[in-house]
Amino acid sequence: MIPTDTIDKLEQTWNSISEFCSQLTEAQWKKPSQLPMWSVQDNLSHLVGTEASLEGLPKTAHKAADTSHTKNPIGEANEHDVDSRRSMTGSAVLDEWKSLVSSRIHTLRNADDAYFEQPSFTPTGPGTLADFLHIRVLDSWIHEQDMRRTVGMPGHQGGAAAEHTIDRLIRTIPIVVGKRAATPEGGTVVVVINGAVNRTVATTVVEGRAQVSTEVPPTVLTTITMDSDVFLQLATGRATHVELGSGIAIAGDSELGTRVVSQFNMMI
Secondary structure (H helix, E strand, O other): OOOHHHHHHHHHHHHHHHHHHOOOOHHHHOOEOOOOOOEHHHHHHHHHHHHHHHOOOOOOOOOOOOOOOOOOHHHHHHHHHHHOOOOOOHHHHHHHHHHHHHHHHHHHHHOOHHHHHOEEEEOOEEEEHHHHHHHHHHHHHHHHHHHHHHHOOOOOOOOHHHHHHHHHHHOOHHHHHHHHOOOOOOOEEEEEEEOOOOEEEEEEEEOOEEEEOOOOOOOOOEEEEEEHHHHHHHHOOOOOHHHHHHHOEEEEOHHHHHHHHHOOOOOO
């Protein structure tokens, strides 16, 4: 099956990135983002490197001198792509990006079922190319928000790609509530997300396993409330609960609530 909805989200996000980045000065391109060692330009260079690989273009032979801040082989490979473009101007990386995503959209819009069903490595394990594209929506939108947040130009915080990403990140909440925060048997933790994306997620520990409840039960141990950008920063490890401070409200068992938000980073 051709994942038309996923392709639509990718095109919307890539167009938003192109429009936003067209407004940046060279000083803004070089501004450090929340990601260790990465500037605004580096975020876009990472997206260029990944999409170029998916388009079947040759991988860079460049090797970054310092990969000490990376966490795994995927991160190290990303760093080689990023570092290979650090001598370029931001506008030059943007030109490469615009040309590349034009090709990518043409490829995706004209591919058949077999193209999307082919086996593919994904950051979450083996899957199909369609599975990987689902994750590409998340990665593209997250890095757009990283760049926008760094230069103080918010935008595209709601809509299909935003909801797609927040909903994927929500999948990991049971692991946080159950395994990491050690919520007691029968206990429920509610996470309320408001702002550009609104979600209420009630997670209850049943027979030692945390699972999302269909409804919020009458009694909960703690309720954690934050807007969708704070949730995004917390879930992707861009900032800690301490750094986000008053952006997070905890009602009920504050000790449990603090354990949950302190273990919230869901990214590999």
